[in-house]
Amino acid sequence: xxxxxxxxxxxxxxxxxxxxxxxxxxxxxxxxxxxxxxxxxxxxxxxxxxxxxxxxxxxxxxxxxxxxxxxxxxxxxxxxxxxxxxxxxxxxxxxxxxxxxxxxxxxxxxxxxxxxxxxxxxx
Amino acid sequence: xxxxxxxxxxxxxxxxxxxxxxxxxxxxxxxxxxxxxxxxxxxxxxxxxxxxxxxxxxxxxxxxxxxxxxxxxxxxxxxxxxxxxxxxxxxxxxxxxxxxxxxxxxxxxxxxxxxxxxxxxxxxxxxxxxxxxxxxxxxxxxxxxxxxxxxxxxxxxxxxxxxxxxxxxxxxxxxxxxxxxxxxxxxxxxxxxxxxxxxxxxxxxxxxxxxxxxxxxxxxxxxxxxxxxxxxxxxxxxxxxxxxxxxxxxxxxxxxxxxxxxxxxx
Numbered sequence: 001x002x003x004x005x006x007x008x009x010x011x012x013x014x015x016x017x018x019x020x021x022x023x024x025x026x027x028x029x030x031x032x033x034x035x036x037x038x039x040x041x042x043x044x045x046x047x048x049x050x051x052x053x054x055x056x057x058x059x060x061x062x063x064x065x066x067x068x069x070x071x072x073x074x075x076x077x078x079x080x081x082x083x084x085x086x087x088x089x090x091x092x093x094x095x096x097x098x099x100x101x102x103x104x105x106x107x108x109x110x111x112x113x114x115x116x117x118x119x120x121x122x123x
Numbered sequence: 124x125x126x127x128x129x130x131x132x133x134x135x136x137x138x139x140x141x142x143x144x145x146x147x148x149x150x151x152x153x154x155x156x157x158x159x160x161x162x163x164x165x166x167x168x169x170x171x172x173x174x175x176x177x178x179x180x181x182x183x184x185x186x187x188x189x190x191x192x193x194x195x196x197x198x199x200x201x202x203x204x205x206x207x208x209x210x211x212x213x214x215x216x217x218x219x220x221x222x223x224x225x226x227x228x229x230x231x232x233x234x235x236x237x238x239x240x241x242x243x244x245x246x247x248x249x250x251x252x253x254x255x256x257x258x259x260x261x262x263x264x265x266x267x268x269x270x271x272x273x274x275x276x277x278x279x280x281x282x283x284x285x286x287x288x289x290x291x292x293x294x295x296x297x298x299x300x301x302x303x304x305x306x307x308x309x310x311x312x313x314x315x316x317x318x319x320x321x322x323x324x325x326x327x328x329x330x331x332x333x334x335x336x337x338x339x340x341x342x343x344x345x346x347x348x349x350x351x352x353x354x355x356x357x358x359x360x361x362x363x364x365x366x367x368x369x370x371x372x373x374x375x376x377x378x379x380x381x382x383x384x385x386x387x388x389x
Contacts, residue, residue, distance in 0.1 A: 079341070080340055080341025080342070081340065081341075082340070082341050082342055082343065082346050083328070083341050084253045084259045084264075084265075084268070086217070086253050086254040086256070087218070087254060088217045088218045088221060088253075088254065088272070088329075089270065089271075089272065089329030089330065090270065090328055090329045091217060091253060091268040091269065091270035091283075091328060091329065092268055092269055092270065092321060092325065092328040092343060093259070093264065093265035093267070093268040094265055094266045094267045094268065094314060094317050094318065094321075094345065094346075094349065095264065095265055095266070095349070096262065096263070096264065096265065096266055096291040096292060097291065097292065097293075097294040097297065097350050098291070099264060099265075100349050100350050103340075107339075107340055114379050114380075114382050115337045115338075115339070115342075115347070115377075115379075115382070116174070116335045116336060116337055116343075116344060116347075116377060116379050117335065117336075117337075117338060118174075118175070118176075118177075118334065118335055119331075119332070119333035119334065119335070119336065120176055120177055120331075120332040120333060120334055
């Protein structure tokens with residue numbers, strides 16, 4: 001309930017901020033009183049967005065999303081049962097028949113369609 | 124890779140590190156060399172052509188190649204740098220292997236490149252571990268591996284092929300056959316085909332930029348079909364490949380178009 005209330009509060013705050021921003025951008029002259037009101041609301045909004053539980057979750061998710069590309073590369077190289085790393089770098093091993101069967105037992109014999117993807121530079 | 128130019132190095136000095144005599148049969152060496160010579164333009168190599176690489180905005184597909192050279196290296200093994208429980212007293216680390224590859228390249232005037240693979244075969248009784256911690260070794264962890272060193276723009280791409288001990292690196296129970304009539308030889312060509320194919324489609328595994336692999340498990344084209352041979356259509360049910368009139372029973376490779384393991388590419 002707290003989460004939902006916080007989320008609703010954030011949505012309302014965001015809508016208010018958007019409306020103010022639109023109305024400010026649509027005016028053809030600078031209304032300093034209106035500008036002050038927008039600035040105040042924007043500040044208030046930012047304050048609420050870093051304080052509420054839902055906002056913290058959103059910010060955390062955004063931060064995690066930024067880190068995902070780095071984590072995917074590191075995870076594939078370090079945690080793959082086929083990659084061995086050390087001081088000379090990394091190598092990709094062909095596990096013995098016995099180890100292969102252990103790997104298959106963990107992931108299952110069926111692999112997802114078109115599962116291989118290219119991880120090199122695209123440009 | 125832009126091409127598959129293969130260099131075979133048979134590192135067979137007179138003795139192992141513990142003083143015992145090295146052995147590697149002539150059949151083992153000749154079948155391995157023949158498979159490498161036959162590899163380009165056929166079933167598995169054809170499948171690899173769907174896996175491109177991109178350099179400076181240009182997309183490259185796997186090109187032509189072949190067995191460029193083979194070399195019998197009789198330089199003594201360095202002092203054992205690790206402990207392989209299957210070959211006590213005889214063990215080569217990855218750094219020792221890299222040093223020997225560099226030495227052999229220098230002796231022969233071979234240069235590195237993104238279209239070359241240097242494949243090192245070692246003697247029976249000679250083990251291998253990735254490093255001196257001996258936490259990942261031949262026979263208890265792997266049958267072979269591929270990697271790279273040097274600059275990423277002009278890398279040395281290599282494969283380590285410890286003796287393909289059939290106890291650990293051959294699987295009759297999974298449908299593997301011996302069309303060449305010598306199980307160690309048929310074991311080594313299967314393992315070698317796996318490494319060449321993976322080094323072709325994901326050559327810079329150590330430094331990147333990386334090639335083709337599965338996000339979930341880091342599996343490359345060969346890992347998804349490791350020790351899977353499919354139907355043996357040739358040589359009275361002993362082989363699943365016939366290249367230049369020679370028979371091989373090699374693991375299948377993953378085809379991203381059909382999402383299956385295949386014996387021949389699209």
